[in-house]
Amino acid sequence: MSSFAELSDAALVRRCQETLPYDARPFEALVKRYREQVFAIAYRMMGEAQEAEDQTQEVFIKVYRSIKRFRGEAAFSTWIYRIAVNTCLDALSKQQRRPQRVEADIAEAEEAQYPIRTAARAEPTPEQAALRRELIECIRDTMMALRDRERLILTLRDVQGMEYRQIADVLNVRIGAVKMRIHRARLAFQQAFARMCREYLPTS
Amino acid sequence: MAIIKNCKKIEPYFAPFVDGLLEEEETQLVQEHVEACPDCLARLALSRQARLLLLRLQEEDIVLPEGFQARLMQRIMTGDLATDVLDLSWQGLVTTLLQLLEVIFGMLLGPQPATAWQPA
Numbered sequence: 311m312s313s314f315a316e317l318s319d320a321a322l323v324r325r326c327q328e329t330l331p332y333d334a335r336p337f338e339a340l341v342k343r344y345r346e347q348v349f350a351i352a353y354r355m356m357g358e359a360q361e362a363e364d365q366t367q368e369v370f371i372k373v374y375r376s377i378k379r380f381r382g383e384a385a386f387s388t389w390i391y392r393i394a395v396n397t398c399l400d401a402l403s404k405q406q407r408r409p410q411r412v413e414a415d416i417a418e419a420e421e422a423q424y425p426i427r428t429a430a431r432a433e434p435t436p437e438q439a440a441l442r443r444e445l446i447e448c449i450r451d452t453m454m455a456l457r458d459r460e461r462l463i464l465t466l467r468d469v470q471g472m473e474y475r476q477i478a479d480v481l482n483v484r485i486g487a488v489k490m491r492i493h494r495a496r497l498a499f500q501q502a503f504a505r506m507c508r509e510y511l512p513t514s
Numbered sequence: 515m516a517i518i519k520n521c522k523k524i525e526p527y528f529a530p531f532v533d534g535l536l537e538e539e540e541t542q543l544v545q546e547h548v549e550a551c552p553d554c555l556a557r558l559a560l561s562r563q564a565r566l567l568l569l570r571l572q573e574e575d576i577v578l579p580e581g582f583q584a585r586l587m588q589r590i591m592t593g594d595l596a597t598d599v600l601d602l603s604w605q606g607l608v609t610t611l612l613q614l615l616e617v618i619f620g621m622l623l624g625p626q627p628a629t630a631w632q633p634a
């Protein structure tokens with residue numbers, strides 16, 4: 311039914327509460343509305359597509375299980391992003407495959423010339439496009455080298471473009487704390503970037 | 515407004531400063547502080563560079579893997595998830611039964627036509 315697309319989040323949630331598990335169409339409409347956003351957050355947090363899909367599926371399964379108990383104290387969007395954030399952080403802490411950022415890791419990455427890919431110049435694509443891709447790849451690698459919570463707040467603010475107020479609601483912290491965390495995470499990012507992607511630093 | 519000398523007190527303004535979200539008066543506070551504080555000026559510059567770099571990630575198109583929703587719904591419908599959402603208390607069962615009837619009747623009656631059928 312195409313009319314689901316026109317309903318507000320709150321109305322769709324109400325429909326889900328009334329009709330699940332017999333009629334999954336309102337739930338499917340909610341999935342359709344949020345799947346890209348949730349996947350984007352998961353992708354930035356997990357660093358690769360398969361993991362991101364797994365966690366995105368987890369998020370919607372949790373939503374499915376608990377939507378009947380959702381009372382609307384927060385906006386549905388805030389609620390689902392909160393589930394997404396917690397699901398990814400949980401998965402990352404369970405993985406423990408990636409060490410947390412410490413000086414030694416950075417030095418090691420540097421030694422291994424981790425993000426530097428000069429070979430890409432051999433590609434037949436225009437050099438500028440290749441450089442741009444390399445830069446973006448280096449930015450992505452730098453993100454993955456950060457602490458999970460640093461990467462999280464930068465993902466929400468600078469990559470997803472979320473407003474401070476919503477970030478505060480999603481993370482359940484004061485807005486002042488959000489501003490501080492963003493600033494500090496940006497500093498951490500820039501420090502890591504300077505070490506990992508030195509060749510892209512402005513020469514000044 | 516007096517100049518804020520304490521670096522800790524000015525720090526919460528840095529993120530919104532970089533994001534261009536401060537009022538004129540607050541912007542002035544930041545400018546006055548960093549003019550007198552090279553450490554904060556350096557940090558502010560780093561913060562701005564980080565923001566500019568991170569914005570580039572927005573250029574990337576993140577595409578949801580094909581068939582995502584079908585896989586999700588398959589998991590939900592074939593697992594025991596569907597029964598998870600059932601409320602198995604006595605009141606819950608009555609409500610559920612009523613909802614079920616509503617859905618069935620809804621399906622039987624079908625969507626109501628907007629206008630009655632008219633002979634040509």
Ligand SMILES: [Zn+2]
Nearest residue numbers: 521551553554
């Ligand atoms: Zn200062």
